[in-house]
Amino acid sequence: MRVFIIGVSGAVGGLLARNLTDRGDEVLGLVRRADQRDRLAARGTVAQVGELADMSAEALAPMLSGVHVTVFAAGSNGGAKKDTSEIDGEGVVKALEATRLADVPRFALLSVLPEAGRGDDLDEDKEFYFAVKKLVDVTVSESYLDWLILRPAMLVDRAGTGTIALGPAQPHDEISREDVAATLAALLHEPLIRRQILELTQGSTPIEAAVHANIR
Template identity: 30%
Template sequence: MKILVIGAHGRVGQRIVNQLNDKGDNVLAGLRDEAQFSTFNGEHITPILLDIQQTTVAALSAQMAGVDAVVFSAGAGGGGYDRTMLIDLDGAVKAMQATEQAGIKRFVMVSAMGTSSRATWADAIRPYYAAKFYADHWLIHDTALDYTILRPSTLSDDSGTGKITINASDKLDNGAKTVSRDDVAAVAVAVLHDDQTVKQTISFTGGKTAIQSAIDAAAK
C-alpha cells in the first residue's frame, strides 16, 4: 500500500511513518520544511515538501498521485489559535478535498478524545477542540471518503504496550487518562490495513487489550 502521511514530522506522525515502513508499506512523508527530510531513512519512506497551511487543494491533490490512502496527523502543536484553525481545521478539510479530487477513498484522521461533546472541552484549549470537532464533522457529513477517525486520550511519550482500551463514551474522565504515542501510531497502522474500520470513530486510551483485538471488538 502507498500511504501519504500529512504531518509526518509530528511526534505521532513520525511514529506512523516509521511503523508503516517497518510493515513494508511505501510511505510519502509530508513535511513542511526540507530541513526535516533527514528525519527519515527507512527504505520505504519518501519525504515530500508539504506545508498544509500554505498548500492549495489542487497542489495537494497532484502530490497524491498513485497514493492508496491518506493519514492526517498534522497539528499546530500549541503554535497559537490562529494556526490551530488553519492547520487542525482548514488544513484537515483541504486534505479531505484533495483526497477526493485525487480519486482516493481511504482517509484516516488522528483526532482527540472528547471532541464529540462541547460539554467536555477543556477551557484552556477549547479552540483546539472546536477545530477537531468541525474537521471530524466535515469528514463524516461532507465527504464520501472511507474514513476512520481515531480519538486517543491524552498523549504520552511512554513506550508503547501494544494494548489499549476502547472508550465508547468518548470522555476523558472514563478510564485511564493517557495513551502512548507509540500505541496511537500502532492503532493508525492497524486501521489502515483493516477495512472493517471504515466509517468508524474509535476513541481509546491506554489499556489491557491487544490493539487488533480492541479494534475488532469496536468494529462489531
C-alpha cells in the same frame, strides 16, 4: 499499501511511518523543511516539502496520486489560534478535498477526545482548538469517502504497552504515542473498519484484538 501522512514529521506521524514501513508499506508524506525530508528519507519515507497552510487542495492532490490512504496527523496541539485554524481546521478540509481530487479512497484523521480538556480551565487558544477539532470531525464524518476518525486521550511519551481500550466512546485518560501509532497502523490494515469514529485510551486489550472487535 501506499500511505501518505500529513504530519509525518510529528511524534505520532513519525512513529506511524516507522510502524508502517516495518510492515512493508510504502510511506510518503508532507513536511515543512528539507532537513525533515532528508531525515525521513534515511528511514525509507519519501516526503515532499511544502507549507500546508499556503497550499491549495489542487496543489496537494498530485502528491497523493496512487496512494491508498491519506492520514492526517498534523496539528497545533492547542497552540496559537492561527495555526489551529490553518492546520487543524482548514488544513484537514483541504487534505480531504485533495484526497477526493486524487481519487484516494480512504482518509484517516487523528483527532482528539472532545472532553480531553475538561476541568483544566483552558485558555482561549485551547478552547478554540477543541471547538475546531470537533467541527472538523463533523466535516470528515459527512464525507462520502471511506473515512476513519481516531480520537486518542492525552498523548504521553512512554513506551507502548501494546494494550488499549478502543471503541465509539471511551473515558478520557492517557495513551502512549507508540500505542496510538500502532493502533492507527492496525486500523489502516483493516479495511472493514470504515466510516467510524473510534476513541482510544490505554487499556487491557491487545491492539489487534481491539481493532478486530470494532469491525461492524
